[in-house]
Each structure stands twice: as structure tokens, then as C-alpha cells.
């Protein structure tokens with residue numbers, strides 16, 4: 001029998017877990033309210049057992065009540081009786097436990113013991129445990145393994161993906177029963193909202209339909225946790241595991257290198273446009289679509305106006321463009337709209353990989369992290385994704401120019417954007433430029449989203465979207481009859 005974690009329910013600990021987690025969390029990339037200290041309340045927890053019995057593994061769900069909206073975070077922790085070798089960067093802090101003595105507390109995602117047990121959970125090899133009772137299964141945590149992925153997976157190593165992410169992804173080096181490498185990646189969602197996570201559901205539907213434009217499915221972990229208002233419970237996803245493509249770089253890095261080398265990106269952008277159109281048409285086949293209604297147009301355009309308001313409160317100088325911005329959105333409201341369908345939702349160069357022998361593969365269908373989940377799971381306009389990628393080419397150029405004052409990446413950006421649209425048009429049979437009013441409105445909408453995103457996360461990049469707002473408005477004026 002495996003050792004089980006003994007819960008010392010009467011023990012005292014100092015500092016408390018929340019006292020340790022709060023200041024640490026404020027420094028994490030995925031903490032949404034940058035610059036403000038979290039005000040945490042524990043919502044729930046569950047555990048995994050360490051087969052060796054040495055390490056405590058607990059996942060806390062905490063709610064940050066310090067801001068205008070309550071935000072639920074997933075915080076997996078490991079508790080150790082001695083420091084984890086090489087784990088200093090992932091140390092949340094130390095605490096004194098009245099029964100166990102000194103405990104070193106780590107961000108679980110960086111602890112190989114948590115990683116191995118999370119993988120075992122996804123593969124259906126271990127049972128989730130209750131947070132506050134020893135040797136008691138936790139039925140509210142539900143793992144699902146996709147039948148196409150082998151259970152005969154031998155884990156050889158794990159590591160956390162580095163870089164700027166909204167969530168924390170762990171890469172697992174694994175071998176299958178024949179000894180062949182079968183690496184996979186498991187994303188631990190950091191911000192939790194009630195409802196289906198589109199990352200899991202949309203990619204799941206595409207993979208199920210045999211699309212090679214998304215990684216193969218390994219499995220997911222869902223859970224039901226007490227809702228923040230204490231009235232009921234919420235169901236959502238905690239983690240999602242997929243096939244991992246080692247040695248591939250996302251297109252953002254490839255694009256930046258291409259700009260640096262003054263290398264044309266048109267062929268790759270054209271193929272990316274075609275891959276995007278292919279995914280859109282597959283999504284329209286396998287997931288619900290909706291005819292556009294006056295109400296849907298009104299709601300979407302109201303969302304755009306709301307983004308302007310949010311951006312203007314971060315960057316008051318935008319008010320100088322208020323009338324022209326409103327005019328772009330008014331014209332979108334009067335335009336003819338295509339049917340609504342499921343889309344990627346936060347499409348940019350960091351979300352696509354060029355995989356050898358397979359072409360473009362799309363990742364991260366979670367939608368924009370700043371939008372409520374209820375909006376992100378509704379059918380939307382495919383042009384939102386097209387606009388997102390156009391913005392991303394512009395971002396690549398903008399970030400290059402910022403790092404190399406006096407240099408001009410405009411021609412590179414224009415060529416990449418043009419080729420992307422050509423590729424999309426050739427594959428889908430409809431050129432997004434025929435819906436120019438919508439294309440402009442969605443690019444402007446995205447740039448306003450980016451203003452808020454950068455103001456909160458990377459203020460030094462703020463001028464990239466603010467410059468784009470002005471450029472888009474100038475271009476829109478040229479298009480006016």
C-alpha cells in the first residue's frame with residue numbers, strides 16, 4: 001500500500017500558508033493585480049500523495065479579495081522537511097509546524113514530486129485526496145485521460161516552461177512502452193473561473209475531429225470547488241495535458257529573428273493564414289455556430305466601447321481620439337456580419353508553432369485572460385482571430401523598433417500582414433479585406449485590449465499598442481468614402 005499523507009488537523013503553523021503565499025504570489029507573472037498586495041482567503045484544497053511519503057502535496061484554491069473583482073487562483077504547494085536541491089527559485093517560504101518542525105514550502109509546479117503525481121493523476125494512475133482528512137479520496141477532482149494516449153508512460157524528467165505565460169506549464173520527458181520519446185506538456189491553470197475552459201474544450205473538439213493543427217490530447221483535470229459567494233459550487237478545469245513538440249519555437253521568436261535578419265516572412269505568413277482559415281472552417285463544422293442577430297452585434301460593439309473606456313482609464317491621453325474611435329465602432333455596428341462560430345480568441349504569434357513535417361500548430365485557445373469566461377465560450381467572429389494575428393505582426397515590428405531606435409520594420413510588417421491575409425483568403429474562399437470595416441474595428445478593439453494588458457503587465461511596451469491605435473485611425477480615415 002502507498003503511504004498516505006497524515007493530516008495534523010490540530011497542529012499550528014507559523015507563518016500561516018496564506019501569509020506565505022500572499023507576498024510570493026504578488027511577484028508571479030500570472031498574478032493579475034500587479035502592484036497590489038493580494039488579500040487572500042482560502043476557498044478549498046485537495047492533495048496528492050507522495051509515493052515515498054516524504055513530501056506533502058497540497059493544491060490551494062485561494063480567492064484574492066483585494067480588488068474590485070474576486071479572482072480565484074490555483075496554487076499547488078509542496079511541503080518538505082529539508083530544502084529541495086536546486087529549488088531555491090521556487091521557494092515560497094519556510095514555516096514552523098508544531099508537530100513536524102521546520103517546513104520548506106515550494107511552488108509545486110517546480111517540484112518534481114508534484115509534477116510526477118500530477119502526471120499520474122492525468123493518466124488515471126492515482127486517486128486525488130481530500131485536503132483536510134487523511135486517507136480520504138476527493139471525488140470533486142476528476143481526471144480524464146484521452147484514450148489515444150498510452151498509460152504505459154515512463155517519466156524521465158520534468159521542468160517548468162520558462163517565459164512569459166499566463167499559466168504554468170510543466171514539460172514531461174516520457175518514454176512509451178517501446179522506449180520511444182513521448183514528451184508531453186501539462187498546463188496548470190492559474191486563474192480559475194466557473195465553466196468549461198475553452199483551451200480544453202476547443203482543442204479537444206479539434207483533436208477529436210482528427211485535426212493536426214492542434215497537439216494531440218493527453219488528458220485533463222476538472223474539479224468542483226465551493227463558489228466564492230459561499231452559496232454553491234463551481235465546476236471548471238484545473239489542468240490540461242497535450243503532446244509536446246520539443247525543439248520548436250513559437251512564431252513570435254521566429255518572426256523577431258526574421259526581422260533582425262531582414263528576412264521576408266511572407267511564405268510562412270501565407271501558410272499561417274491558410275492554417276488559420278482551415279481551423280476556422282473545422283471549428284464551424286464541429287462546434288456550435290449561431291446566426292448573427294441584432295442583439296449579438298449590439299453586445300459585441302458594446303464590448304468594444306467598453307474596451308475603449310478601460311484603455312482610456314489606463315491611458316487618459318487616448319481621450320483625444322475618442323470621437324474617431326467611436327466612429328470606427330459605429331460603422332462596425334452598421335456593417336453586415338457573418339455567422340458566429342467558435343474561434344481561437346487570443347490569436348497571436350506566441351500561440352503558433354511551426355512543427356517539422358506538420359506545418360503550423362495552434363496553441364492556447366483560452367481566449368483573452370482579461371475577458372470573462374462567459375464571453376470567451378460564446379460563438380464569436382472569425383475576424384477577431386484574423387485581426388489578432390495582424391496586430392501580432394505589428395507588435396513584432398514595434399518591439400524590434402523599440403529595441404533598435406532609428407530602425408524601421410514597417411515594410412516587413414506590411415508584407416507579413418498582406419501574405420497572411422492572402423493565405424487566409426485562398427483557403428477560406430473569402431478575403432477578410434472584403435469586410436474592411438469589421439477588420440479595422442477588430443484590430444482597434446485588440447489594440448485597446450493590449451493597451452490595458454501592457455499598462456498592467458509590461459508598461460515599457462505600452463507605446464506599441466498606443467501607436468497602433470493612431471495608425472489604425474489614420475488608415476480608417478483613408479478608407480472613408
Ligand SMILES: Nc1ncnc2c1ncn2[C@@H]1O[C@H](COP(=O)(O)OP(=O)(O)O)[C@@H](O)[C@H]1O
Nearest residue numbers: 165166167168185215243244245250350363364
Ligand atoms: N504542445 C506544445 N509543444 C511545444 N511548445 C509548446 C506547446 N504548448 C505550449 N508550448 C510553448 O509554451 C508557450 C506558452 O504556451 P501557452 O499555451 O500559450 O501558455 P499560457 O496559457 O500560459 O500563455 C507557447 O508559446 C509555446 O512556446
Ligand SMILES: O=P(O)(O)O[C@H]1O[C@H](CO)[C@@H](O[C@H]2O[C@H](CO)[C@@H](O)[C@H](O)[C@H]2O)[C@H](O)[C@H]1O
Nearest residue numbers: 164165166346348349350368369391392395450
Ligand atoms: O498569455 P497569453 O499568451 O494568453 O496572452 C496574453 O499575453 C500576450 C503576451 O505574451 C499578449 O499578446 C501581446 O503581446 C504579444 C507579444 O508578446 C503580441 O504578439 C500580441 O500581438 C499582443 O497582443 C496577449 O494579448 C495577452 O492576452
